[in-house]
Amino acid sequence: MQLSILLLYILARHTDLDILKGDLTFSELLGVIPFADPYAVLQIIATGSIPGKSLIIGGLIILLFYALIGGRVFCSWVCPMNIVTDSASALRRKLKIDQDDKPTRISRKIRYWALGLSLILSLIFGLAAFESISPVSILHRGIIYGFGYGWLVVLAIFLIDLFVLKNGFCGNLCPLGAFYAFISKFSVVRIKHIKEKCNLCMDCRVICPEPHVLPMIGKHDALVLSGECNNCGRCIEVCKDDSMMFSLRTKSVNK
Amino acid sequence: MIVNLADTEQKKRRVFLNQLLKSIGLATVGGIAWGGLVDKMASAPLCLRPPGALSEREFLAKCVRCGLCVQACPYDTLKLGSPGDDRPLGTPYFIPRQIPCYMCEDIPCVEACPSGSLDKASVSREENGKLVWDIKQSRMGIAVLDRQSCVAFWGLQCEACYRACPLIDQAINLKYDRNVRTGKHALLLPKINPEFCTGCGLCERACITQKPSIFVLPFSVAQGEVGTNYIKGWDELDENRLKGVTEEGTFQTERSKLDPVDYLNMDDLTGE
Structure with missing residues (x-):
């Protein structure tokens, strides 16, 4: 999925096939429909200037x-x-890094502090603070427009996620993720857990990048309602008993 | 029992306050480091922006860093700042010595900008009640000349910048002067007129010296500022600024009561 979206951006950059043009902060779909990163727009507003229409x-x-x-x-x-972070996470499982040592933990709330901080800094310095250092943008822009030394930043995040902190960047630090977690509290598409089918293997919690959103596993039927769940669907994939599935919030849990 | 309850309440409050202070402390440290980084990026001074760019401050605030201007540029002039090139991340700039701005008449980079950081109005003029593109109004920067290294000032005929200038005889003129060294030749000296120069950088690209002796600087870097205290008495528009100013604001130096001869004999002049 990511690769195909990336491919569309790259095609638009290097050929005349302008399906999706721009980068993740702003792009045009088919040259007409604008897409913008609401967090970037929010930072621009925080600088005190009015963003374009x-x-x-x-x-x-x-x-x-x-x-x-x-x-x-x-x-x-x-x-x-x-x-990048998923590859780090997979390699981490393969190298069994978590089993050798007590895992490093820092608060998952840091990203919310970073989110608030980025808006304050945008206000003080008059430019979008996270956009100025965002590793996400560095990577995405790097792929489309050229990296500079940006690949070092990406490498650093890979190494942190691999050796230092499991899912360190996405799960703890990234304010963009925090922003999306914040706004997606009420979204409709949800993961559903059915206790009856569960055999308590806990594979889902091992693979989950945000395992604290799965407190219900093996305990009771429930929708995963935390905004921090990113609907990646890996739990569905690893579950051998079909006890996890995509569902809609509107459907009742018991059905 | 009551005392115990109060105790736990107090303890809870303590823990809460402790954690709050810890978080604030961490956030402050992080904020200072982060802010330092952002500030360093924002203050990269020698950045030439695409046509129509707002003032650097406003530009940095508004630019969303999508790169659509870069994609729109048919000459690959524009680049996006990436880590290591010391320019604000993801914002467009160009290096004239590598690829200058060829001043497209339809200005595709400005057309593509969704954020308003490239201002359409500043690069268009009104014609028959309609706005039409006018690239000549753009002020990306201004060409500056180092006379020491410009070979025309040695007496060699060059004219490379003059011929390369898309606004030849407007933005760059040739000024004739006597060559005092030989006594019998002319100097053909390039002269930049800031009224017309757009900062496209074609002169910088054309310059024949190893390091260009004519080069484009951002306006904010190259230009001085008079301030409001000087008024052009011969310019009606400028004179208008005096309207509404009352006599009270002006200051007149009192005439000295001394004789001019006394003045010449004063201690501080004769040194006695």
Whole structure:
């Protein structure tokens, strides 16, 4: 999924096939429909200047889509950094790093502090603070427009996720993820757990990048309602008993 | 029992306050480091922006860093700042010595900008009640000349920048002067007119010296500022600024009561 979205951006950059043009902060679908990163737009507003019209419209489109429907799917289905951190996470499992040592833990709330901080800093310095250092943008822009030394930043995040902190960047630090977690509290698409079918293998909690959103496993039927769940669907994939599935919030848990 | 309850309440409050302070402390440290980084990026001074860019401050605040201007540029002039090139991340800039701005008449980069950081109005003029593109109004920067290294000032005929200038005889003129060294030749000296120069950088690209002796600087870097205290008495528009100013604001130096001869004999002049 990420690769195909990336491919569309790359095609637009290097050929005349302009299906999706721009980058993750702003792009045009088929040259008409604007998409903008609402968090970037918010930072621009925080600097005290008024964003362009298509930025506001594009930001609203994306905001409404994630807030009402998709939830935090940006993180797991669109963000290119997810490929990096997922590879780190997979390698981490393979090397059994978590079993050798007591895992490092820091608060998952740091990202919310970072989110608030980025808006304050945008106000003070008059430019979008997270956009100025965002590893997500560095990676995505790097792939489309050229990296500079940006790949070092990406490498650093890979190594942190691999050796230092499990899912360190996406799960603890990234304010963009925090923003999407924040707005996707009420979105419709949700993961559902059915206790009856569960055999308590806990594979889902091992693979989950945000395992604290799965407190109900083996205990009771429930929808995963935390905004921090990014609907990646890996739990569905690893579950051998079909006890996890995509569902809609509107459906009752028991059905 | 009551005392115990109060104790736990107090303890809870203590823990809460402790954690709050810890978080605030961490956030402050993080904020200072982060802010330092952002500030360093924002203050990269030698950044030439695409046509129509707002003032650097406003530009940095508004630009969403999508790169659509870069994609729109048919000459691959524009680049996006990436880590290591010391320019604000993801914002467009160009290096004239590598690829200058060829001043497209339809200005596709400005057309593509969704954020308003490239201002359409500043690069268009009104014609028959309609706004039409006018790239000549853009002020990306201004060409500056180093006379020491410009070979025309040595007496060699060059004219590379003059010929390369898309606004030849407007933005760059050739000024004739006597060559005092030989006594019998002319100097053909390039002269930049800031009224017309757009900062496209074609002169910088054309310059024949190893390091260009004519080069484009951002306006904010190259230009001085008079301030409001000087008024052009011969310029009606400028004179208008005096309207509404009352006599009270002006200051007149009192005439000295001394004789001019006394003045010449004063201690501080004769040194006695």
